[in-house]
Amino acid sequence: MQTTIPEIGKTIKELRSRLGLTLDQVGERSGCTPGFLSQVERNKAVPSITTLQALAEALGVHVIDLFRDEVHRTRLVRDDSCESFRFEGSTTTYSLLSAKFSYGGMAAFRMTMMPADQALPTDEARSHPGEEFFYIIKGVLRVRIADCFYDLYSGDSAYFRSTTRHCLENRSNQPVVFLSLITPSIF
Numbered sequence: 640m641q642t643t644i645p646e647i648g649k650t651i652k653e654l655r656s657r658l659g660l661t662l663d664q665v666g667e668r669s670g671c672t673p674g675f676l677s678q679v680e681r682n683k684a685v686p687s688i689t690t691l692q693a694l695a696e697a698l699g700v701h702v703i704d705l706f707r708d709e710v711h712r713t714r715l716v717r718d719d720s721c722e723s724f725r726f727e728g729s730t731t732t733y734s735l736l737s738a739k740f741s742y743g744g745m746a747a748f749r750m751t752m753m754p755a756d757q758a759l760p761t762d763e764a765r766s767h768p769g770e771e772f773f774y775i776i777k778g779v780l781r782v783r784i785a786d787c788f789y790d791l792y793s794g795d796s797a798y799f800r801s802t803t804r805h806c807l808e809n810r811s812n813q814p815v816v817f818l819s820l821i822t823p824s825i826f
Contacts, residue, residue, distance in 0.1 A: 647691070647726055650705050652680040654698045668697035670765065685729035688748075688821070689767045689801070721749070730755060730809065737824065746824040751816050752780070752809040764806040769822045771805070772798045778815030781808040791817075 655665050662673040662680075669676075670693055678684035679694075686694065688702070695702045706724075723734040736747040764783060773782065774796045782789045782797050784805045791797055799805065801821070809815045 646682065647686070647705055648680040648682040651676075651694055651698070654700065654705075655680075658698060660698075665694070665697050669693040682727060685726045685731075687731075687765065687806075688733065688746075689765045692767055693765065736818075744822070744824045746821045748819045748821075749776075749816065750819050751814055752778075752807065753814050754809055754812050764804040766804045767801050769801045770799070771801045771822075772796065772818075772820040773807075774818040776816040776818065778809065778813050778817075779811050780815045780817055781810050782806075783808070 655662075662676050665671070666673040666676050669690075671679075671690065675684060676694075679686050679690075691702050691705055695705055721734045721736070723732050725732040730753040732751045734749040734751070736749055737745070773780065773791065775791045775793050777793055780791045782791060782805065784797070784799050785803050789797060
């Protein structure tokens with residue numbers, strides 16, 4: 640089952656307004672530019688999960704609070720009943736593989752990223768506490784880590800400290816499917 644999350648920007652803007660914070664203040668706290676935050680709030684740009692983590696911390700909430708009730712806790716995940724979600728305008732579908740959502744530990748996703756020309760502008764390069772691991776199942780994923788670009792093909796993997804600025808791209812005309820493990824868990 641896939642859920643499209645159409646208004647995550649609206650939720651972020653409501654929380655920011657409720658706290659009386661400006662785009663500049665949330666940008667400074669989260670490491671995002673005010674222009675990018677404005678685009679996210681208007682659903683004109685799509686944040687990554689790690690950007691959502693930074694925004695949640697800047698707003699004093701947990702990432703799961705930004706989703707309202709669209710994403711549910713899962714104890715066992717079977718291939719034919721995997722909960723998936725994507726943000727409206729995004730090329731990326733996140734399929735939750737973690738056995739349960741708990742603060743700390745690890746988050747596991749099967750991610751499907753469509754070609755970039757099919758979506759709104761994507762996330763800025765980010766850094767955050769923890770580590771990340773990607774294993775490419777199908778397609779070619781371009782990973783930027785610091786100032787280096789790596790094209791990862793089926794069977795390739797990358798493991799790095801996510802304190803280094805990084806971003807992901809599908810520059811091909813085919814979907815990319817990959818396994819993503821992130822520590823600490825952001826749900």
